[in-house]
Amino acid sequence: MQVDLGNVLDTASSHGVSRETLERLDGRVAAAHDRIERGREAGEHGYESLNLPNSTDPAAIRDAVSRFDDPSAVVTVGIGGSALGAATLTDALESDVDAYYLDNVDPEAVERLLDSLDLSSTVVNVVSRSGTTAETLANFLVVQEAMADAGVDWADRTFVTTGEEGNLRDLADQHDLPSLPVPDGVPGRFSVLSTVGLAAAALCGHDIEAVLEGAAAQEARLSDSLFDSPAYAYGAVSYALAERGLRQNAMMPYAESLETFSEWFAQLWAESLGKDGLGQTPLRALGATDQHSQLQLYRAGPRDKLVTLVRATEREDVSIPETDLDGLAYLGGSSLGELLDAEFEATEASLAAAGCPNVRIELDRVDEYGLGELLYAMEAACVLYGELASVDTFIQPAVEWGKRAARGLLGGGDFAEADAVEEKSRLVVE
Numbered sequence: 001m002q003v004d005l006g007n008v009l010d011t012a013s014s015h016g017v018s019r020e021t022l023e024r025l026d027g028r029v030a031a032a033h034d035r036i037e038r039g040r041e042a043g044e045h046g047y048e049s050l051n052l053p054n055s056t057d058p059a060a061i062r063d064a065v066s067r068f069d070d071p072s073a074v075v076t077v078g079i080g081g082s083a084l085g086a087a088t089l090t091d092a093l094e095s096d097v098d099a100y101y102l103d104n105v106d107p108e109a110v111e112r113l114l115d116s117l118d119l120s121s122t123v124v125n126v127v128s129r130s131g132t133t134a135e136t137l138a139n140f141l142v143v144q145e146a147m148a149d150a151g152v153d154w155a156d157r158t159f160v161t162t163g164e165e166g167n168l169r170d171l172a173d174q175h176d177l178p179s180l181p182v183p184d185g186v187p188g189r190f191s192v193l194s195t196v197g198l199a200a201a202a203l204c205g206h207d208i209e210a211v212l213e214g215a216a217a218q219e220a221r222l223s224d225s226l227f228d229s230p231a232y233a234y235g236a237v238s239y240a241l242a243e244r245g246l247r248q249n250a251m252m253p254y255a256e257s258l259e260t261f262s263e264w265f266a267q268l269w270a271e272s273l274g275k276d277g278l279g280q281t282p283l284r285a286l287g288a289t290d291q292h293s294q295l296q297l298y299r300a301g302p303r304d305k306l307v308t309l310v311r312a313t314e315r316e317d318v319s320i321p322e323t324d325l326d327g328l329a330y331l332g333g334s335s336l337g338e339l340l341d342a343e344f345e346a347t348e349a350s351l352a353a354a355g356c357p358n359v360r361i362e363l364d365r366v367d368e369y370g371l372g373e374l375l376y377a378m379e380a381a382c383v384l385y386g387e388l389a390s391v392d393t394f395i396q397p398a399v400e401w402g403k404r405a406a407r408g409l410l411g412g413g414d415f416a417e418a419d420a421v422e423e424k425s426r427l428v429v430e
């Protein structure tokens with residue numbers, strides 16, 4: 001994996017950063033790296049996540065899920081960090097096992113999915129770090145009932161990944177459900193390389209060892225200089241650009257297989273860095289599709305965006321048939337991959353020409369190893385950015401208010417803000 005900062009350095013814009021700026025920042029990168037390494041060595045909350053390439057035991061995960069013979073589908077019930085990492089992997093990789101995610105509690109979507117499945121050959125993978133998240137527990141209760149109604153022994157088809165305490169742990173103990181623990185010190189959005197993210201991938205038959213090997217390769221590249229580490233280069237430049245007013249980061253992979261990766265990145269970047277009035281708002285885009293949708297804004301709208309372009313340099317390709325249609329001869333004999341690459345490079349050049357900084361991230365392939373590299377590098381980039389910005393990367397207090405208020409409104413707690421939600425003034429126009 002490599003990170004090309006050419007269009008950040010060269011961009012003739014007040015937002016671009018010069019090589020000298022980065023050299024000055026590099027002293028702070030060294031200090032941040034030192035802090036990160038100390039945190040990792042002491043197993044401190046959050047920093048521990050960067051140890052996962054070595055501390056995760058893939059054989060234990062494989063062993064734990066091996067009891068499920070040949071499932072037709074895996075439904076992961078989880079939300080946020082308990083779904084997006086696993087979904088990034090299973091959406092990117094091909095498998096004979098269909099992977100689905102019940103994260104939202106949209107009743108129509110839940111019903112539609114459950115109606116479409118053969119529940120007798122489906123594995124239900126329930127994931128919650130805290131074991132108390134309302135959406136996850138509610139969806140699980142619904143799935144449980146649907147299985148019972150279909151005459152399926154739900155306890156026989158359910159697998160749980162959760163912490164040592166919480167409602168989900170109680171449920172797993174009560175029904176003797178097979179389970180895996182969530183490692184200590186690993187927040188949900190940093191848990192893709194643990195049991196949380198890898199169990200679904202293992203159930204789908206993916207090579208989870210290779211995911212960890214890819215991650216380990218990026219871990220080995222962490223160093224006290226941003227010029228030696230792709231992960232730190234990306235984190236430091238994103239921070240430097242945010243400081244110059246680029247408060248939005250459009251993650252734009254040129255691979256459909258990486259569309260869910262942008263969702264995962266959005267949670268990582270938003271929850272980790274959006275604090276104390278700081279942060280960089282993640283935007284989700286897909287190349288080439290969003291060239292025909294959002295690119296107008298990126299190029300000519302407010303000058304507040306970094307665009308991150310991601311692609312794989314090797315992939316399967318499809319040739320474009322020759323045609324004698326007027327004006328289309330240039331396409332014939334070429335391939336869809338060549339067209340996508342041309343679109344990628346044209347977008348990059350067009351953004352640079354308009355003074356819009358953009359970073360290019362290239363993987364060899366979107367395979368298990370490449371995904372491991374990409375996911376680990378983005379996590380390390382985020383941790384470095386958090387250090388440079390002096391925010392507490394590993395907490396998300398702003399999320400808690402809404403969670404508690406929702407529970408209060410359902411009568412599940414005595415949280416006073418629930419009353420505020422009920423009584424706030426409204427303007428209803430009918």
Ligand SMILES: O=P(O)(O)OC[C@H]1O[C@H](O)[C@H](O)[C@@H](O)[C@@H]1O
Binds near residue numbers: 189
């Ligand atoms: O894994 P869980 O404890 O169920 O948490 C799921 C999600 O809940 C909250 O919304 C947190 O802000 C997320 O960081 C977390 O990933």
